Amino acid sequence: MEWNLRSCSRHGHVTYAPDEPEFRAKLEASTPLGTAWRCLRCGSYVLGEPHGHGPAGEAPVLLRGKALRAAFILRALAIERWVRGLIVVLLGIAVFKLKSTQVSLKELFDRDLTSLRPFFRQIHFNVSDSSTVRGIMKALNAKPSTLTLIACGLVGYGLLQVLEGIGLWSLKRWGEYVAVVGTTLFIPLEVYEVVDGATWLKVVALVVNVAAVVYLVWSKRLFGLRGGHAAYEATLHEVSLLEVEQAVAA
Incomplete structure (x- = not known):
């Protein structure tokens, strides 16, 4: 992929007219349609007045080539962080709700698990050895204070992921x-x-x-x-x- 052209196609070309004649000659060209200036990002010549002018040392420094590719990767990571952060925050909210309905959920789980035990025996599935079931039971039997800590930890971690995403997206x-x-x-x-x-x-x-x-x-x-x-x-x-x-x- 030509990253410079891709960026210019989305955000437009950036031209600059340096005051120094030796640098100006590198970026300016005369055509039958008028003066054209070379884009600082992709190198294409663009008809019309330059977007800026001044000393060469004050020319805008743009992301080009590998730097543009790196920016694309960072923003892809930012999206991944936002998705992960949203999921973790929702899990934290779910734990807060679990805390308020812990007793009724435990009773419901115990009742449903008991009714399913004959089926588990038919398929030779040992419920006691299931890590998923043990994890659910452990969560349901946890103290309210423990659930609060878990929920706060999940929400905090989710918000950290969102913050990471904001920083990465803004480069x-x-x-x-x-x-x-x-x-x-x-x-x-x-x-x-x-x-x-x-x-x-x-x-x-x-x-x-x-x-x-x-x-x-x-x-x-x-x-x-x-x-x-x-x-x-x-x-x-x-x-x-x-x-x-x-x-x-x-």
């Missing part, structure tokens, strides 16, 4: 740090879940989260890695106004 550096720290804290728990009872969903979730942490730390140079924030900003400037001609030739 803010604080969002990248929040995403890395928040995801890393729960990786040991996800490893335990996989070891305790591996399913394809648990494995996929673990792989996605580990890959997201590695990608963010490495590509965004977080925590001082590969020169840190200063080096990351320098890579953006390398593909700005003075690098457009080389990028187009390539």
Whole structure:
């Protein structure tokens, strides 16, 4: 995919007229239809007046190439965080409701489980060995204070996921740090879940989260890695106004 053209097709071209003649000559072209200016993002020539002008050093620094691809990946991660956060918050709300109806639900569960025991015996299914049933019974037998802690923890974690998504979508550096720290804290728990009872969903979730942490730390140079924030900003400037001609030739 040509990421630069894709972005220009959605947001429009960005042209700039530098004051310095040597730089201006690289971006300006005369045509029978008038003066055209080279887009700083995709390198295409656009007829009409430039969107901005001034010293070359003040030219807008745009996301191009790999930086644009990275932005697309971060926003895909943001959507995944929002979906996960919504699900977890809804689970927390469900636990709050469970707390208020705990007694009636337990009675209903006990009655239905008793009526189903003959069927379980026919299919040779041992209810006592079912981790799902044990988990439900444990939740139903939990103290109200325990359910409150669980519900608060779920809602808090869900809101953290939403916050991560906002930071990632807006391409803010604080969002990248929040995403890395928040995801890393729960990786040991996800490893335990996989070891305790591996399913394809648990494995996929673990792989996605580990890959997201590695990608963010490495590509965004977080925590001082590969020169840190200063080096990351320098890579953006390398593909700005003075690098457009080389990028187009390539």
